[in-house]
Amino acid sequence: MDNDVSAGSTTSTLGHLALGLTLLAFGLGHTGVIDGVTAADAASIATFVGGIALFIAGLFALHDKDTSTGTAFAALGALWFTWGTADAQVSANAAGLFLLLFALVALSLTLGAAGGPVLARGTYGLLFVALVLLAVAQFGDSAGLGKVGGWFAAVGGLLAWYGATAALANWPTALPGRPAGRGVTAAG
Numbered sequence: 001m002d003n004d005v006s007a008g009s010t011t012s013t014l015g016h017l018a019l020g021l022t023l024l025a026f027g028l029g030h031t032g033v034i035d036g037v038t039a040a041d042a043a044s045i046a047t048f049v050g051g052i053a054l055f056i057a058g059l060f061a062l063h064d065k066d067t068s069t070g071t072a073f074a075a076l077g078a079l080w081f082t083w084g085t086a087d088a089q090v091s092a093n094a095a096g097l098f099l100l101l102f103a104l105v106a107l108s109l110t111l112g113a114a115g116g117p118v119l120a121r122g123t124y125g126l127l128f129v130a131l132v133l134l135a136v137a138q139f140g141d142s143a144g145l146g147k148v149g150g151w152f153a154a155v156g157g158l159l160a161w162y163g164a165t166a167a168l169a170n171w172p173t174a175l176p177g178r179p180a181g182r183g184v185t186a187a188g
Contacts, residue, residue: 011064015057015073016120017164022050022080023127023157030134030150039150043084051081068116072109072124079105096138103131119163119173126156 022045029039055077062070079102086098106128113121133149136142166173 009061009064009066009069011057011060011066011073012069013164013167015054015061015069016123016160016167018049018053018057019073019076019123020157020159020161020164022046022054023123023130023153023160025157026050026083027130027150027153027155027157031147031154032150040088045084046080047084050079051077051084053077054080068112072113072120075105075109092138092141096135099131099135099138103128103135106131117163117173119159119166123156123160123163126152126159130156 022042025042025045026039028034029037029042032038054073058070058073058075058077060070061067061073064070083098090098106124110121110124110128113124130149130152133145133152137144137146137149163173165171
């Protein structure tokens with residue numbers, strides 16, 4: 001097993017921790033797995049942890065010339081702040097459109113992280129899938145699809161949380177596999 005440990009900057013670690021906790025609360029709220037807890041109950045976490053803290057982490061990353069992380073955290077901070085403070089009286093179609101537009105942001109982050117850490121790519125990819133599912137659930141008034149989207153968000157939150165915790169605890173983050181350059185060669 002490859003035991004590479006992500007060094008990660010303090011800004012990146014803080015941002016992934018904020019993203020992980022926010023996504024986990026948001027996702028679990030959509031799943032309905034905890035009786036009496038809904039996604040709306042995550043609005044405070046989304047506003048302050050996912051919104052403000054993540055946006056500030058993004059600004060610090062941009063200041064440190066880490067444009068990929070800075071862009072991701074600032075954009076996601078705007079998403080969470082907007083979601084956490086939005087008036088709950090918007091139509092289902094307006095909520096679906098909001099989720100769909102931010103799914104495009106998550107897709108851009110996923111594609112932009114192609115050479116980055118696997119945990120970040122996984123987090124952004126799962127966020128993209130979650131937002132698409134939740135948008136379609138809003139457009140089609142499908143509680144079941146909303147729950148599935150919530151599970152994708154929760155798993156994305158766990159990935160982000162693990163990445164941040166691994167950076168703090170010096171845990172391995174690389175996936176096991178064969179070393180680069182080693183593979184099956186043609187005989188001859």
